[in-house]
Amino acid sequence: MSLKNYFQESFTELVHKVTWPTWSELQNSAVLVMVASLIIALIVAAMDFTFSRIMEAVYNLLY
Numbered sequence: 001m002s003l004k005n006y007f008q009e010s011f012t013e014l015v016h017k018v019t020w021p022t023w024s025e026l027q028n029s030a031v032l033v034m035v036a037s038l039i040i041a042l043i044v045a046a047m048d049f050t051f052s053r054i055m056e057a058v059y060n061l062l063y
Contacts, residue, residue, distance in 0.1 A: 021029065
């Protein structure tokens with residue numbers, strides 16, 4: 001397969017075979033990703049805060 005043939009087939013596939021999302025679908029997906037990222041960040045922050053307090057208490061018991 002030549003390089004030219006590869007690019008022609010790739011272009012044809014991208015233009016005629018790929019289903020691209022609409023602007024509305026793209027916006028909804030972006031909002032969903034942002035909300036999910038925020039929720040995960042808050043969960044990780046809460047876990048970090050909790051574990052740091054637990055380790056602080058353990059260190060205070062030992063020393």
